[in-house]
Amino acid sequence: MRSFSLVVVLTLCACPKKEEAPLAQPPPPAPVDDCTFETKLVPGVPGSPGHLIASERNPNGASELATHMRMMVDDVRDAKSKVLAGQPVPTLFAKHRKIRCTWPTAASDRNEAFDAMAQNYLAQVKALDAKPADMKAAYSDVVRACRTCHEATCDGPIAVIDGLALDAK
Numbered sequence: 001m002r003s004f005s006l007v008v009v010l011t012l013c014a015c016p017k018k019e020e021a022p023l024a025q026p027p028p029p030a031p032v033d034d035c036t037f038e039t040k041l042v043p044g045v046p047g048s049p050g051h052l053i054a055s056e057r058n059p060n061g062a063s064e065l066a067t068h069m070r071m072m073v074d075d076v077r078d079a080k081s082k083v084l085a086g087q088p089v090p091t092l093f094a095k096h097r098k099i100r101c102t103w104p105t106a107a108s109d110r111n112e113a114f115d116a117m118a119q120n121y122l123a124q125v126k127a128l129d130a131k132p133a134d135m136k137a138a139y140s141d142v143v144r145a146c147r148t149c150h151e152a153t154c155d156g157p158i159a160v161i162d163g164l165a166l167d168a169k
């Protein structure tokens with residue numbers, strides 16, 4: 001009995017050494033969202049306070065956020081014509097996400113309420129980017145999110161926003 005178990009042990013020990021399993025690769029770190037409410041804005045960049053961007057529209061110059069808004073208006077206007085024509089709409093989230101980390105004219109406007117509405121806007125943009133069956137409804141939700149923030153922050157551009165509605169001329 002005793003010698004039998006010794007044989008078993010020896011046999012086990014004689015097994016060729018298994019190839020060392022390669023060390024499991026650590027999972028890639030979750031991508032860090034580099035544009036959130038916590039993101040520190042860099043003083044002195046174009047469009048920051050004291051460094052406004054020359055603008056035909058605004059003799060005082062435009063903030064980084066105002067310039068970003070103009071780009072958003074152009075993109076959404078382009079999306080409108082494509083939605084109406086049933087053409088593919090370019091995705092917008094990657095471009096528009098910076099709404100959360102750009103300098104407004106008044107730095108204090110970048111507050112938690114603003115950020116919550118910016119996140120809501122970006123959620124609607126993502127939903128449109130996902131190309132749902134009802135593109136018109138998804139598009140209208142994007143424009144509604146523009147309006148929601150503007151009703152709460154600055155209502156000057158409301159006419160521009162209403163002009164982006166699908167049924168506006």
Ligand code: HEC
Pocket residue numbers: 057058062063064065066067069070072073076103104105106109114115117118119121142143145146147149150153154157160161164
């Ligand atoms: C989360 C809030 C928020 C959302 C969402 C938002 N805006 Fe704005 N928008 C602002 C604020 C705040 C300003 C003022 C920026 C400044 O003065 O720096 C502004 C400025 C503008 C301006 C004036 C830019 C200029 O040249 O002065 C236009 C036009 C505009 N937004 C249109 C839009 C449209 C269209 C959308 C949706 C596609 C949109 N906004 C979504 C907050 C928002």
